[in-house]
Amino acid sequence: MNANSGLASWNDRVAKQSIRDFVSRVTTEGGPDFVPISERIAVFDNDGTLWAEQPFYFQGLFVLDRVRVLARQHPEWKDTQPFKAAIESDMKALAATGMAGLAELVVTTHAGMSTEEFERIVADWLDTARHPKFNRPYTDLAYQPMVELLAFLRANDFKTFIVSGGGIEFMRTFSEKVYGVPPEQVVGSSIVTKFEPQGGRPLLVREAKLDFIDDNDGKPVGINKFIGRRPIAAFGNSDGDFQMLEWVTAGTGPRFGLLVHHDDAAREFAYDRTSFVGKLDRGLDEAPKRGWTVVSIENDWNQIFVEHTDRLAVQREPEVSVSVPS
Amino acid sequence: MNANSGLASWNDRVAKQSIRDFVSRVTTEGGPDFVPISERIAVFDNDGTLWAEQPFYFQGLFVLDRVRVLARQHPEWKDTQPFKAAIESDMKALAATGMAGLAELVVTTHAGMSTEEFERIVADWLDTARHPKFNRPYTDLAYQPMVELLAFLRANDFKTFIVSGGGIEFMRTFSEKVYGVPPEQVVGSSIVTKFEPQGGRPLLVREAKLDFIDDNDGKPVGINKFIGRRPIAAFGNSDGDFQMLEWVTAGTGPRFGLLVHHDDAAREFAYDRTSFVGKLDRGLDEAPKRGWTVVSIENDWNQIFVEHTDRLAVQREPEVSVSVPS
Numbered sequence: 001m002n003a004n005s006g007l008a009s010w011n012d013r014v015a016k017q018s019i020r021d022f023v024s025r026v027t028t029e030g031g032p033d034f035v036p037i038s039e040r041i042a043v044f045d046n047d048g049t050l051w052a053e054q055p056f057y058f059q060g061l062f063v064l065d066r067v068r069v070l071a072r073q074h075p076e077w078k079d080t081q082p083f084k085a086a087i088e089s090d091m092k093a094l095a096a097t098g099m100a101g102l103a104e105l106v107v108t109t110h111a112g113m114s115t116e117e118f119e120r121i122v123a124d125w126l127d128t129a130r131h132p133k134f135n136r137p138y139t140d141l142a143y144q145p146m147v148e149l150l151a152f153l154r155a156n157d158f159k160t161f162i163v164s165g166g167g168i169e170f171m172r173t174f175s176e177k178v179y180g181v182p183p184e185q186v187v188g189s190s191i192v193t194k195f196e197p198q199g200g201r202p203l204l205v206r207e208a209k210l211d212f213i214d215d216n217d218g219k220p221v222g223i224n225k226f227i228g229r230r231p232i233a234a235f236g237n238s239d240g241d242f243q244m245l246e247w248v249t250a251g252t253g254p255r256f257g258l259l260v261h262h263d264d265a266a267r268e269f270a271y272d273r274t275s276f277v278g279k280l281d282r283g284l285d286e287a288p289k290r291g292w293t294v295v296s297i298e299n300d301w302n303q304i305f306v307e308h309t310d311r312l313a314v315q316r317e318p319e320v321s322v323s324v325p326s
Numbered sequence: 327m328n329a330n331s332g333l334a335s336w337n338d339r340v341a342k343q344s345i346r347d348f349v350s351r352v353t354t355e356g357g358p359d360f361v362p363i364s365e366r367i368a369v370f371d372n373d374g375t376l377w378a379e380q381p382f383y384f385q386g387l388f389v390l391d392r393v394r395v396l397a398r399q400h401p402e403w404k405d406t407q408p409f410k411a412a413i414e415s416d417m418k419a420l421a422a423t424g425m426a427g428l429a430e431l432v433v434t435t436h437a438g439m440s441t442e443e444f445e446r447i448v449a450d451w452l453d454t455a456r457h458p459k460f461n462r463p464y465t466d467l468a469y470q471p472m473v474e475l476l477a478f479l480r481a482n483d484f485k486t487f488i489v490s491g492g493g494i495e496f497m498r499t500f501s502e503k504v505y506g507v508p509p510e511q512v513v514g515s516s517i518v519t520k521f522e523p524q525g526g527r528p529l530l531v532r533e534a535k536l537d538f539i540d541d542n543d544g545k546p547v548g549i550n551k552f553i554g555r556r557p558i559a560a561f562g563n564s565d566g567d568f569q570m571l572e573w574v575t576a577g578t579g580p581r582f583g584l585l586v587h588h589d590d591a592a593r594e595f596a597y598d599r600t601s602f603v604g605k606l607d608r609g610l611d612e613a614p615k616r617g618w619t620v621v622s623i624e625n626d627w628n629q630i631f632v633e634h635t636d637r638l639a640v641q642r643e644p645e646v647s648v649s650v651p652s
Contacts, residue, residue: 038508115550159510172554182364183554184485185510193550195543195569202573204550211551217521224441224519224530225537226552228498228509243521247528 006152041231046164165215219244257292367557372490491541545570583618
C-alpha cells in the first residue's frame with residue numbers, strides 16, 4: 001500500500017486529503033519531510049476517537065453492569081449508595097455520590113482478582129452486553145474510518161499506539177482483535193498490581209489503589225513513560241486529548257494532529273462544548289491556529305461503524321462507493 | 327534465518343542447544359509447541375545480562391561521574407555526605423550513608439531537568455566515559471553472544487524487550503543502537519515526570535520522586551503494566567530476575583528461562599552467591615528443578631564483548647571459529 005490508497009470510508013474532503021498529504025510527505029525518501037520508520041509513531045485516544053463513548057464511556061457501563069451482577073451476592077447494596085444508584089442506573093443519584101462514589105464502584109468491580117480473572121470478566125461482558133441505542137456489541141461500535149486509518153498508517157510503516165484515559169487492561173482485551181493494536185502498544189489508566197504467589201503459583205493481583213491516570217496532562221506523561229519518544233501524529237476527540245496533541249505537534253519536523261468532532265446526531269451522536277462525556281471546547285477553538293485537522297463525522301465519514309466481524313467473513317457486500325475515488 | 331543459524335559466539339554446548347531447540351519448537355508450524363508470532367515475546371534483564379555490571383552498575387558509575395561534574399558548582403559538597411564519598415569514590419563511606427544517601431545522589435543527578443536534557447547528559451557520558459578495567463566505552467561492554475541471541479530471536483519473529491531494574495530513560499538512550507531494542511520496548515525503573523509548559527513550550531520535567539522500581543517482584547508487575555501479556559522466554563543473571571523467570575516460565579505452553587552465570591575472572595568477572603552487585607544464589611539453587619538453562623560465560627561464550635561499533639564498519643576480520651559449527 002502507498003500513501004494514496006485505503007481510507008474508503010472517508011469522503012474526499014480536506015480531512016482525508018490532509019492525512020494523505022502528511023503520510024505522503026513523511027514516507028517520501030529523499031524528501032524534505034522524510035521520517036525514518038523507527039520514528040513513525042502514531043498515538044490514538046480510544047473513547048470517542050476509535051469507538052463511541054455515548055451515552056457514557058463504555059467502561060462506565062461495564063462498571064454498572066458488573067455492580068448488578070455482583071449485587072446478587074450483596075443484597076445490602078440495594079439500600080446503600082453508590083451501589084443503589086448503579087443498580088437502578090440512576091445517573092443523577094450516582095453523580096451526587098461524587099468522585100468518591102465513582103471510585104468505590106471502580107475499585108469494587110476492577111480490583112480483588114488476578115489479572116487473568118479480570119480479563120475473562122471483561123471478555124465475557126464484551127461478548128454479551130449490547131449498546132442501549134444501537135443494540136449491538138460494544139466492539140461493533142468501533143469506527144470504520146478510524147480502523148481504516150490505523151491500517152493505512154501501519155501499511156506505511158507507522159507503529160500505532162492507543163493512549164487513552166480508559167483502563168489499560170480493559171482495552172487490552174479487545175484492542176488487537178478490533179483495532180489491530182497489540183496489548184504492548186496500549187497505554188491507559190491503571191490500578192496497582194501486586195505479585196503474589198498463591199499456593200506456589202505466581203499470580204498478579206489487582207489492588208484497590210490507583211496507579212496512574214492517563215488523561216489530560218497524563219497523556220504526554222504516559223507517552224513518555226511507555227513509548228519513550230515523541231510520536232509524530234496524534235488523534236483524539238476531546239479536551240482530554242489536548243495536551244497529547246500539544247506535546248506531539250510541538251516537536252520538530254513534520255507533525256500531525258487530528259480531532260474527531262461528533263456532529264452527526266442522525267447516524268451517531270452530536271456533542272461538543274458542553275458535553276459531560278467527551279467535552280470538546282478548547283480543542284475546537286485552538287485547532288485552526290495550531291494547524292490541527294478537525295473531522296466532521298457528518299461530512300467526512302460515509303460509514304461510521306465497522307461491520308460485525310462475524311458477518312464480515314460470510315456475507316460482506318461490495319462496498320457502496322459514495323463519490324470516494326480511492 | 328531459521329532456528330539453526332546465528333549464535334556464532336556461543337560454543338556448541340547444552341546452553342546453545344537448549345536455545346535452538348526452544349526456538350525451533352515454537353516456530354514449527356503444525357507442531358505441538360507452535361506459538362503464534364504475536365505471542366513470541368522475550369524479555370531480557372540488562373545489567374549483567376546484556377552488558378557488564380562490575381565493579382558497579384554502570385548507571386551507578388554515571389551517578390558518581392555526574393556528581394563530580396556538578397560539584398564544580400557546589401564547592402560545599404566536598405565536605406558534605408553523601409557527595410564527599412561520591413567525589414572521592416569512597417565506596418565504603420558511600421555505603422555508610424545508606425539508602426537515603428544513595429537516593430539523594432540519584433535524585434540530584436536524575437531530576438530537575440527536562441527529559442530531553444537528561445537524554446543529552448546520558449548520551450554525552452556514554453560517548454566520553456571509559457570503563458575502569460577495560461578502558462572502553464560502556465556500550466562496548468555489551469555481550470556479543472546476547473546481541474546475537476536478540477537478533478536470532480527477532481529473526482524468528484520474536485519481539486524482544488528489556489525489563490531491567492535500571493532507569494528506563496537511561497537505557498533508552500542506547501538500547502536501539504547497541505541491542506536493536508527500540509525505546510518503546512524498554513521497561514525499567516522510573517522517577518515521576520510532570521507535564522510543564524514553559525514559555526508556551528510544552529516540556530516534560532523530571533521530578534525528585536520515585537515512580538516505579540522494576541526489580542524483583544517489580545519485574546512481573548512491570549511486564550504486566552508495559553507489555554500486557556506474559557512473555558514465553560526470559561533471560562536474566564541475578565536473583566533480582568528470579569520473579570521474572572518464575573512468572574514467565576509458570577505460563578502454559580512452551581516456556582524458556584535462562585540465567586547467565588558470571589564465572590570468567592580472566593576474561594570478565596567471576597561472582598555469584600555473595601556478590602553485592604548481581605547476587606545469584608537462589609537462582610543457582612533452583613534453576614535445575616525449574617528447568618532453567620544456566621550459561622557459564624567461561625565455557626559457553628567464545629567471545630564476550632561486542633566489537634567497537636566504529637571499528638566494525640571498517641576493519642572487521644573474518645570470525646575466528648572456535649569449533650562452532652553454525
